[in-house]
Amino acid sequence: MYTGPNDNEIISRVLRGEPSLYAELVKRYQKFVFTIALRYAPNREDAEEIAQDVFVKAYRNLADFRGDAKFSTWLYTIVSTTCISFLRKKKLDIRPLDHEQVLETASRLDSGFKANTIEQKSKVQMVNRAIHLLSPDDAKLITLFYKGEQSLEEIGQIMGVEPNTVKVRLHRARQRLKDKMETYFKEEVKDVMGG
Amino acid sequence: MDTQHYMEERLWEYIDGASGAEEKLFIEQLIATQTEWRTKYAELLEVHHLMQQHLELDEPSMRFTQNVMEEIGKYKITPAAQSYINKRVIYGIAAFFILTIVGFLIYGLSQVQWTSGGGSNGLYSVNVNLDKIDYSKIFNNRYTNIFLMVTIVLGLMFLDMYLGRKKKDIQQKTL
Numbered sequence: 001m002y003t004g005p006n007d008n009e010i011i012s013r014v015l016r017g018e019p020s021l022y023a024e025l026v027k028r029y030q031k032f033v034f035t036i037a038l039r040y041a042p043n044r045e046d047a048e049e050i051a052q053d054v055f056v057k058a059y060r061n062l063a064d065f066r067g068d069a070k071f072s073t074w075l076y077t078i079v080s081t082t083c084i085s086f087l088r089k090k091k092l093d094i095r096p097l098d099h100e101q102v103l104e105t106a107s108r109l110d111s112g113f114k115a116n117t118i119e120q121k122s123k124v125q126m127v128n129r130a131i132h133l134l135s136p137d138d139a140k141l142i143t144l145f146y147k148g149e150q151s152l153e154e155i156g157q158i159m160g161v162e163p164n165t166v167k168v169r170l171h172r173a174r175q176r177l178k179d180k181m182e183t184y185f186k187e188e189v190k191d192v193m194g195g
Numbered sequence: 196m197d198t199q200h201y202m203e204e205r206l207w208e209y210i211d212g213a214s215g216a217e218e219k220l221f222i223e224q225l226i227a228t229q230t231e232w233r234t235k236y237a238e239l240l241e242v243h244h245l246m247q248q249h250l251e252l253d254e255p256s257m258r259f260t261q262n263v264m265e266e267i268g269k270y271k272i273t274p275a276a277q278s279y280i281n282k283r284v285i286y287g288i289a290a291f292f293i294l295t296i297v298g299f300l301i302y303g304l305s306q307v308q309w310t311s312g313g314g315s316n317g318l319y320s321v322n323v324n325l326d327k328i329d330y331s332k333i334f335n336n337r338y339t340n341i342f343l344m345v346t347i348v349l350g351l352m353f354l355d356m357y358l359g360r361k362k363k364d365i366q367q368k369t370l
């Protein structure tokens with residue numbers, strides 16, 4: 001997937017005194033880290049602050065990375081804990097949206113969705129908008145599984161739970177996502193699933 | 196409802212490739228022969244493909260990498276925890292506390308008068324007389340002093356080991 005040296009080679013070189021190479025790791029994982037942060041943070045600014053904090057923490061503790069797990073798994077563990085600390089610090093709630101909030105969010109997203117005639121039937125938009133209606137934990141789990149290239153075992157490590165628990169939670173999260181799409185993007189689902 | 200839930204769980208496992216060989220075969224048969232299973236499978240597979248192919252990652256600002264690199268310029272990589280946490284010291288401290296607790300327990304139990312009383316059922320009963328335990332013998336100044344001395348000695352040992360390791364590291368770096 002990536003060309004050039006692998007993560008472990010870069011880490012060894014950074015530890016041997018080439019800190020500028022760390023930029024390569026930041027470039028590789030910034031989108032993922034930022035996306036997860038955005039699942040928790042109320043806005044892009046806060047998400048960027050969290051993502052930056054994650055990379056700084058990872059850099060400072062790089063010597064503790066033993067290489068017995070993937071660097072991404074180790075990094076995503078830091079993302080997970082940093083997001084939770086951020087919420088605690090800001091005293092934000094991580095409860096899922098209540099019904100009224102969901103309706104409001106969906107209608108806001110849906111109006112944008114319908115306004116754009118070309119992208120109206122875009123599967124990308126529907127999926128990415130529906131995921132914003134999930135709780136941060138559900139959204140994070142789905143993102144880790146589908147975009148983070150992490151196995152159930154690795155997600156278990158990141159979240160500090162058993163792989164079986166991850167499996168059950170993932171099933172539920174996907175079910176909830178499907179329900180959200182069917183409820184709030186009914187027309188689009190018909191088009192997408194039908195087409 | 197439960198059957199529906201159960202069916203979905205099994206189908207998700209099948210889709211994720213997490214089912215065992217036997218289960219896989221069984222699910223394949225169900226999909227091939229039962230309309231309900233086939234419809235649900237198609238539905239879940241569509242959701243799975245949507246996630247796989249159309250879930251997108253957000254992008255931070257253009258300056259993000261630069262900002263991170265500027266920020267990390269202010270910090271140094273901290274040495275690995277393994278290098279300054281000596282397992283022997285931890286084991287030593289743990290052994291000390293375990294021995295202390297065991298010592299107190301032995302002493303406490305030796306103060307108990309174990310008498311066998313004939314219960315109504317003819318069973319033996321242990322008569323523990325807590326009033327007879329002389330706590331003043333345990334928590335007097337001598338015991339407190341011994342405890343403090345041992346703690347200080349352990350603390351000094353730990354400090355000595357830590358400084359020794361640090362000195363060694365500096366010597367290695369200068370070589």
